[in-house]
Structures are given as C-alpha cells and as structure tokens.
Amino acid sequence: xxxxxxxxxxxxxxxxxxxxxxxxxxxxxxxxxxxxxxxxxxxxxxxxxxxxxxxxxxxxxxxxxxxxxxxxxxxxxxxxxxxxxxxxxxxxxxxxxxxxxxxxxxxxxxxxxxxxxxxxxxxxxxxxxxxxxxxxxxxxxxxxxxxxxxxxxxxxxxxxxxxxxxxxxxxxxxxxxxxxxxxxxxxxxxxxxxxxxxxxxxxxxxxxxxxxxxxxxxxxxxxxxxxxxxxxxxxxxxxxxxxxxxxxxxxxxxxxxxxxxxxxxxxxxxxxxxxxxxxxxxxxxxxxxxxxxxxxxxxxxxxxxxxxxxxxxxxxxxxxxxxxxxxxxxxxxxxxxxxxxxxxxxxxxxxxxxxxxxxxxxxxxxxxxxxxxxxxxxxxxxxxxxxxxxxxxxxxxxxxxxxxxxxxxxxxxxxxxxxxxxxxxxxxxxxxxxxxxxxxxxxxxxxxx
Amino acid sequence: xxxxxxxxxxxxxxxxxxxxxxxxxxxxxxxxxxxxxxxxxxxxxxxxxxxxxxxxxxxxxxxxxxxxxxxxxxxxxxxxxxxxxxxxxxxxxxxxxxxxxxxxxxxxxxxxxxxxxxxxxxxxxxxxxxxxxxxxxxxxxxxxxxxxxxxxxxxxxxxxxxxxxxxxxxxxxxxxxxxxxxxxxxxxxxxxxxxxxxxxxxxxxxxxxxxxxxxxxxxxxxxxxxxxxxxxxxxxxxxxxxxxxxxxxxxxxxxxxxxxxxxxxxxxxxxxxxxxxxxxxxxxxxxxxxxxxxxxxxxxxxxxxxxxxxxxxxxxxxxxxxxxxxxxxxxxxxxxxxxxxxxxxxxxxxxxxxxxxxxxxxxxxxxxxxxxxxxxxxxxxxxxxxxxxxxxxxxxxxxxxxxxxxxxxxxxxxxxxxxxxxxxxxxxxxxxxxxxxxxxxxxxxxxxx
Numbered sequence: 001x002x003x004x005x006x007x008x009x010x011x012x013x014x015x016x017x018x019x020x021x022x023x024x025x026x027x028x029x030x031x032x033x034x035x036x037x038x039x040x041x042x043x044x045x046x047x048x049x050x051x052x053x054x055x056x057x058x059x060x061x062x063x064x065x066x067x068x069x070x071x072x073x074x075x076x077x078x079x080x081x082x083x084x085x086x087x088x089x090x091x092x093x094x095x096x097x098x099x100x101x102x103x104x105x106x107x108x109x110x111x112x113x114x115x116x117x118x119x120x121x122x123x124x125x126x127x128x129x130x131x132x133x134x135x136x137x138x139x140x141x142x143x144x145x146x147x148x149x150x151x152x153x154x155x156x157x158x159x160x161x162x163x164x165x166x167x168x169x170x171x172x173x174x175x176x177x178x179x180x181x182x183x184x185x186x187x188x189x190x191x192x193x194x195x196x197x198x199x200x201x202x203x204x205x206x207x208x209x210x211x212x213x214x215x216x217x218x219x220x221x222x223x224x225x226x227x228x229x230x231x232x233x234x235x236x237x238x239x240x241x242x243x244x245x246x247x248x249x250x251x252x253x254x255x256x257x258x259x260x261x262x263x264x265x266x267x268x269x270x271x272x273x274x275x276x277x278x279x280x281x282x283x284x285x286x287x288x289x290x291x292x293x294x295x296x297x298x299x300x301x302x303x304x305x306x307x308x309x310x311x312x313x314x315x316x317x318x319x320x321x322x323x324x325x326x327x328x329x330x331x332x333x334x335x336x337x338x339x340x341x342x343x344x345x346x347x348x349x350x351x352x353x354x355x356x357x358x359x360x361x362x363x364x365x366x367x368x369x370x371x372x373x374x375x376x377x378x379x380x381x382x383x384x385x386x387x388x389x390x391x392x393x394x395x396x397x398x399x400x401x402x403x404x405x406x407x408x409x410x411x412x413x414x415x416x417x418x419x420x421x422x423x424x425x426x427x428x429x430x431x432x433x434x435x436x437x438x439x440x441x442x443x444x445x446x447x448x449x
Numbered sequence: 450x451x452x453x454x455x456x457x458x459x460x461x462x463x464x465x466x467x468x469x470x471x472x473x474x475x476x477x478x479x480x481x482x483x484x485x486x487x488x489x490x491x492x493x494x495x496x497x498x499x500x501x502x503x504x505x506x507x508x509x510x511x512x513x514x515x516x517x518x519x520x521x522x523x524x525x526x527x528x529x530x531x532x533x534x535x536x537x538x539x540x541x542x543x544x545x546x547x548x549x550x551x552x553x554x555x556x557x558x559x560x561x562x563x564x565x566x567x568x569x570x571x572x573x574x575x576x577x578x579x580x581x582x583x584x585x586x587x588x589x590x591x592x593x594x595x596x597x598x599x600x601x602x603x604x605x606x607x608x609x610x611x612x613x614x615x616x617x618x619x620x621x622x623x624x625x626x627x628x629x630x631x632x633x634x635x636x637x638x639x640x641x642x643x644x645x646x647x648x649x650x651x652x653x654x655x656x657x658x659x660x661x662x663x664x665x666x667x668x669x670x671x672x673x674x675x676x677x678x679x680x681x682x683x684x685x686x687x688x689x690x691x692x693x694x695x696x697x698x699x700x701x702x703x704x705x706x707x708x709x710x711x712x713x714x715x716x717x718x719x720x721x722x723x724x725x726x727x728x729x730x731x732x733x734x735x736x737x738x739x740x741x742x743x744x745x746x747x748x749x750x751x752x753x754x755x756x757x758x759x760x761x762x763x764x765x766x767x768x769x770x771x772x773x774x775x776x777x778x779x780x781x782x783x784x785x786x787x788x789x790x791x792x793x794x795x796x797x798x799x800x801x802x803x804x805x806x807x808x809x810x811x812x813x814x815x816x817x818x819x820x821x822x823x824x825x826x827x828x829x830x831x832x833x834x835x836x837x838x839x840x841x842x843x844x845x846x847x848x849x850x851x852x853x854x855x856x857x858x859x860x861x862x863x864x865x866x867x868x869x870x871x872x873x874x875x876x877x878x879x880x881x882x883x884x885x886x887x888x889x890x891x892x893x894x895x896x897x898x
Contacts, residue, residue, distance in 0.1 A: 062616075062886065079528040079531070080888075084886055085885075086615075086885045093662070101623070118620075122625075166511060166535075170550035173550075436511070437512050437530060437604070438512070438550070
C-alpha cells in the first residue's frame with residue numbers, strides 16, 4: 001500500500017515516551033481512522049483497544065460531550081466541564097490509539113486517504129474509516145434564521161445560550177422603556193422534541209424560582225416561555241398518553257405550548273408563527289438536524305434528514321472499509337429508521353469496532369447490525385420525567401429518579417459523577433442554579449444597533 | 450438636587466414585583482453608586498444593606514470573581530463556575546440594591562454624574578460614589594506584548610490560558626517536524642509573585658502527572674516551565690526563608706526558576722530574556738498591574754502603579770463623596786502602601802460602606818482607615834504552601850491545608866464550597882484534573898500562518 005505520509009503519526013525520537021509493548025505504530029499494522037469523538041466514535045475506539053492496529057480518533061474539539069445534558073448547561077444547572085471530558089483522557093489507557101485535534105477537510109475514498117486542516121496538502125492513509133460525525137442544526141432551508149435562533153448541538157452553543165438568556169434579563173433590568181420589555185423577556189423555543197421540552201421546562205422553572213428574587217425593576221416570573229411545535233403533539237417518539245402528561249406538566253410550570261404552529265419567519269426582533277407575530281429577541285431552535293461535516297464529502301443516498309443511508313452492516317455501499325455510525329447514519333429499523341439518540345450511537349459504534357476487529361482477524365463477515373431498544377426518556381423541570389420501553393411506562397417523580405440515576409450512571413468520568421450528583425441534589429432542595437455566568441456580552445442594548 | 454434621569458432605575462408599572470417595605474427607591478433617598486463587583490465593591494454594598502438609600506452596583510461582567518483561585522481555572526483544576534458567582538445572586542436579599550450589567554464610560558465629579566455604555570447620552574446621578582474597579586495587566590509601556598503574552602486578571606483570560614496550553618500540546622502531538630516542538634512545549638511565565646509561582650507549579654505538575662500518559666508522540670513531562678523574575682528572588686512580599694523554600698519546591702516539581710532576568714522582547718515565536726532567546730509560543734504575563742478603567746476618568750495623584758492616591762478616609766482629595774477602595778487605591782501604610790490583595794480590598798470596601806452609612810445618619814466623620822493584617826499566603830503545587838503573618842510562619846503540607854481551608858471558607862456560595870472541596874479532594878488523591886476543555890481554537894498551527 002502506498003503510504004506517502006508514512007513517517008507521520010510516529011513518535012518523535014528526541015522527545016519520546018518510553019516504548020511500551022503495543023505502543024508504537026508498526027508499519028505493517030492497519031490504521032483505523034475514527035472521525036468524531038461522540039458516543040459512537042468513542043464506543044468504536046473502545047472496541048479496538050486491544051486491536052493490532054493504529055487507531056486515530058480525529059475531532060475538531062478536544063472533548064467528548066455528554067449531549068443529553070447539554071440543556072442543563074444552557075439552563076445554568078451544570079457547568080461545561082461537568083458534561084464534557086477530554087477525548088484524550090477517555091482513551092489515555094489505549095496504547096494503540098492516537099487522538100488528533102483537527103478537522104477533516106477532504107476525503108478520497110478510492111485512495112483511502114483523508115486530509116486534515118493542519119496539513120491541507122498532505123494526505124493521511126487509512127485502512128478502515130469510521131464516520132461518527134453526528135448531525136448539525138438544520139433550518140429546513142432557512143439558514144438565514146441561524147443568526148437569530150441558535151441551535152443546541154455543541155458545548156459552545158450551550159454556553160452561548162446561557163449567556164444570551166442571562167443577558168436578556170440584565171438588559172430588561174436596565175430598560176428605561178417598558179414597551180421594550182416583552183421582546184427581552186419572551187423566550188420562544190422551536191421544536192417539541194425532547195430537547196425543546198427539556199429547555200422550556202428548565203427555563204420556566206429558572207425564571208419562576210431562581211431568578212424571581214434577584215431583579216428589582218421587573219418580575220422574571222412574568223417572562224414568557226413559548227414552546228412551538230409544528231405537529232399536532234409534543235414528543236412524537238413517545239406514547240400519546242405519556243406525551244400528554246409531559247404537556248400538562250409543562251403548562252403547570254408555566255410554559256405556553258403552541259401545537260400545530262409553523263414558524264414562518266425569524267428576524268432580529270421576533271418570530272412569525274402561524275400568522276401571528278411574537279416580539280422576542282430570544283428564539284432557540286430545537287427543531288431539526290441534518291448530517292454534519294464529513295457526510296458532505298461522501299457520495300451516496302441520503303434520507304430526508306441528510307443522513308447517509310448505510311448497508312445492514314453499517315458500511316457505505318461500495319466501500320466496505322467505510323462505516324457510518326451514530327446520528328450521521330440512516331439505519332433501517334422495521335419500516336423506518338433509527339432515531340438519533342445516544343443508545344443507537346453507542347450500539348452502532350460498538351458494532352463497527354467489532355466488525356473491524358473481526359475482519360482484521362480474518363473472521364467471517366459479521367451478521368447485520370441489530371438495535372436493542374433500551375427505551376426512551378425525557379425530563380420536564382425539577383421533579384418530572386417520562387420514560388417508556390417495551391416493558392415499562394413511567395411518569396412523574398419515579399421516572400425523574402430513574403432518569404437521574406441513568407444519567408449519572410452513564411457519565412463516564414468518576415469525578416463528574418460526584419460533582420453532578422452534588423449539584424443536582426443542591427438544586428433539587430434549594431432550587432438555586434450553579435453556573436450563571438455570562439461569557440462575553442453580545443446582545444446589542446437596542447435592536448436598532 | 451438636579452435629577453434629569455430620575456425616572457430611571459424605578460420599577461416598571463406593568464411588570465413590577467410585589468412592593469416590599471424598603472424595596473422601592475424613594476425620590477428623597479440618596480443614591481450610592483458602587484463601580485465594581487469584586488471583593489471591595491461587594492464588601493461596600495453589604496455594609497449598606499440596611500441603609501436608607503438606593504444602592505446601585507455596576508459591573509461590566511455579571512459575576513464576582515474569586516480571583517485568588519483564577520490560576521486553578523488556567524491549570525484545569527476548577528471550572529469557571531466554581532470561582533465565580535453572579536453579583537445579582539450575592540446581593541439578592543438586599544432589597545435596596547440594584548445590580549447593573551454595564552460599563553461606566555464617563556464621570557462628571559462636579560455634577561456628581563456617571564454615564565453608562567447602555568445610555569451614553571444620559572447621565573445618572575449619584576450622591577456617593579465608590580470606585581472599586583481593581584487593576585488591569587500592565588506591560589510597563591510594552592502594550593505590543595499583550596498579543597503574545599496574555600495576562601491573568603479576568604475569568605475570560607483564565608479560560609483562554611487553559612485553552613491555549615491544551616491547544617499547544619494538541620499541536621505538539623500532531624507536529625510532523627520535531628524541530629518545531631520546543632516552541633510548542635516551552636512555557637514562560639513572567640513574574641515571580643504569587644500568581645506566577647502558583648501558575649508555574651500548577652502547570653509543571655499538570656504536565657508531569659496528569660498529561661504524561663495521554664500523548665503518544667512526545668512526552669509532556671519534558672515540557673519546560675520557566676519562571677522569569679527580574680528581581681533577585683521570588684515572592685518579595687514574603688520573608689526570605691519562606692520564599693527560598695517555595696523556590697526549592699518549585700524546582701523540585703520541575704520548574705526552571707530564572708532570577709535577575711529581565712524580559713527584553715516578546716514576539717509570536719518567543720521571548721528575549723537577559724540576552725538569551727527562548728523559543729516559546731506560550732508566554733504568560735504575571736508581572737505587573739495598573740489602575741483600571743474608571744481610574745482614568747478621575748483626576749488626582751497616582752502612585753507608580755497608576756493607582757489613585759487617596760486620603761486617610763479613602764476619599765479622593767477634594768471630593769469627599771468619592772471613595773476609592775481595593776486594588777485601585779494607593780493606601781498609605783507605614784512607609785509604603787498596601788498591597789493589592791483580597792483582605793485589603795474587603796477591609797477598605799467595608800470601611801467605605803460604613804463611612805457612607807455614618808454620614809447619611811449625620812454622625813461625625815469616621816476615623817482614618819486602619820488595615821488589620823491577616824497575613825499572606827501562596828501555594829506551590831498539590832501539597833505545598835507558605836503562609837506568614839505577624840504571629841506565624843508556616844510552609845509545606847500544614848500550610849497547604851490551612852490555605853485550602855481558608856480558601857474554601859471564603860468561597861461565599863455554599864454550593865461552590867461543596868463542589869470545590871469535592872474537586873480538590875479528588876485531585877489530591879488521584880492527581881487528575883477536572884476541566885480540560887479547549888474553548889475555541891485560536892493558535893495557528895504554524896507560526897508563519
């Protein structure tokens with residue numbers, strides 16, 4: 001095999017760590033490049049920890065994000081460090097694995113080469129490629145809305161949203177013109193899926209409980225939280241009875257739920273919904289996603305969400321050495337496709353790692369990927385959640401307890417578990433919130449600026 | 450008194466909180482404006498909690514920073530939220546106090562008016578002004594070095610420094626040219642005061658203990674940490690024996706200490722120190738400070754560090770209603786002036802608050818400000834600290850324990866205490882670090898870019 005850049009990703013002679021067995025990439029060893037350090041990418045890498053290969057995990061950020069809790073960063077409940085761990089640390093004990101902070105800017109599937117932003121001229125060879133790049137926010141063809149209605153996929157977006165909400169209240173406190181208050185204190189969340197519901201519940205409670213005593217010139221409890229859903233009900237992935245309970249809980253804690261309401265336009269001062277105009281400078285987009293980044297570099301069939309349609313063994317048609325896993329993959333399941341949730345990402349990543357290992361060992365082709373449904377959960381506010389699996393349906397406090405237990409359990413880092421548990425317990429009993437920091441001031445004081 | 454903007458800072462009728470006794474600013478009540486929500490500003494505000502006045506605390510950030518632990522954010526030990534609390538939350542129970550997220554852009558001492566960036570055309574009246582704006586980094590006339598050698602005063606700088614260090618190691622890991630390694634893995638800290646020593650110790654331990662196992666292509670333990678001090682010894686505020694012990698401890702954990710070494714130039718690829726050239730893209734400036742922001746708007750005598758020279762009652766000569774407190778003030782003490790440390794800030798802020806209260810109540814002029822020396826401490830790495838007061842001198846583990854106890858004690862928020870304690874205990878026993886996140890990638894991969 002042609003390896004024009006074979007010297008790369010070898011140790012530096014002058015400043016090398018002690019050679020441990022299995023540490024050094026031997027020229028003969030195959031190289032597995034995993035793009036993306038999310039649930040799917042990490043799961044794939046972990047399966048390859050004893051593989052006779054050089055594993056390279058490439059991500060454009062240095063951290064693995066515990067995405068299901070991102071809304072808690074926006075809601076000032078957790079700090080960024082609580083839900084993100086360095087990818088390098090997660091894989092520290094895997095001697096055969098190199099972590100690269102870089103962005104993949106090119107792919108040549110015929111030559112089996114990728115290009116990284118750090119060395120745009122130099123190709124890096126791979127023998128197996130695992131595409132685990134996830135999804136990004138989709139505005140359904142209205143990318144011009146992105147400026148006014150940020151999404152909620154990255155840690156930066158979570159922090160920016162937190163800053164934006166707090167800043168809106170700060171501006172409201174200093175506002176001399178009462179007529180300008182509604183656009184500062186109205187929060188519109190577009191999308192009635194789990195993220196939208198979790199955000200809406202978290203915000204409404206924060207305004208009514210945590211912030212209520214702190215402002216002198218207006219009452220944060222009167223801030224409006226509007227959850228907008230184009231379809232006829234919230235949380236379509238759940239059974240109607242459970243979704244209905246979540247709907248009632250949202251309304252109980254002060255969220256206005258607008259169903260069958262389609263967003264027609266978003267600009268700097270507000271949003272048009274089903275013919276109505278709502279003045280708001282705080283619109284959050286939790287409505288849609290599409291296949292991200294590297295997906296654009298791969299040819300092949302897409303589904304409606306722009307995810308790559310894969311073979312039953314999660315490979316790309318015509319390229320048995322390229323796997324697509326996690327949210328980026330459109331994986332058939334029954335009559336539909338699997339949803340973009342953490343259990344699918346973990347199971348598909350693990351499957352790809354095992355399939356690669358098996359092929360390296362010369363074994364037979366693996367059986368097709370089968371998803372084991374572990375159930376689904378969503379949480380509304382401090383004390384309520386819903387959960388649903390083949391066997392159980394739960395709602396209320398018991399479901400919230402199960403939710404908290406499972407999320408703590410799956411937070412990989414031990415320290416994070418302890419800290420998150422401390423913060424949750426504190427929040428549960430005192431109704432205060434921990435990390436209420438504005439990082440950078442970005443909102444103009446008046447919309448005309 | 451002329452109050453052209455008297456309608457301001459009143460409640461909004463349509464969206465007002467319930468009227469509590471003492472809540473509303475009565476027109477006849479004097480207004481105390483406190484600029485700065487650091488130790489001094491918060492201490493002044495707290496003294497005025499029962500004052501028959503409207504107290505307005507203005508800061509350009511929304512958080513009070515526990516500055517003595519900022520180096521732990523840079524060193525990945527604590528998260529930003531652990532050492533910063535919303536000013537609004539700290540003062541939530543003071544019904545007579547309004548918090549304003551804004552920057553003071555103008556001051557007219559004759560008219561007793563300030564101008565805020567949100568309303569640049571409209572003056573706000575004050576009856577008393579407390580200037581507690583602190584200091585900013587000073588490059589001794591070489592402001593062009595600021596680009597290459599960031600300071601360590603704000604939370605943003607702490608986070609940026611953390612990102613920069615982690616990013617340098619990420620680039621080193623992917624570096625194809627071993628000749629480019631030294632400039633990426635050499636860290637130069639300018640200034641041998643407490644901040645410089647604390648940073649150097651924290652970095653050296655992080656490279657040798659936490660990161661050592663995580664990189665495959667170079668050994669982080671061989672990264673150089675150079676602490677540069679222009680004077681003949683470290684920590685001049687401490688007794689020579691204690692400073693000498695700290696010096697030895699720094700060397701023991703791998704820091705190169707360069708005394709009598711003056712920085713002559715800093716550019717993108719390195720620093721010139723006493724005729725020598727050190728290749729480094731990681732230079733941190735912990736050498737000097739100067740009076741910040743609002744100080745420039747006040748006329749009057751300055752000391753060498755640009756701090757405002759105040760009267761024995763901490764007022765500005767000629768303006769008995771303007772107090773300058775904390776780091777921004779040059780307060781005579783014996784033959785010199787008081788240092789810019791937290792106890793001075795707290796005591797001077799408290800004094801100003803009490804003096805204003807007394808004057809409002811028509812009492813006699815307060816006696817001059819007297820500083821009660823509570824001692825001084827600095828910490829080096831995981832297990833070592835020095836402390837010194839009139840009565841005790843301590844070094845080693847016992848001092849570190851006292852340091853940890855006092856810092857936890859003074860962290861105001863209860864939740865923060867718990868979380869910081871958990872993190873420190875975890876770090877102490879496992880030698881891992883919690884928050885190793887890169888926020889935004891900023892370093893060009895090669896210096897020529």
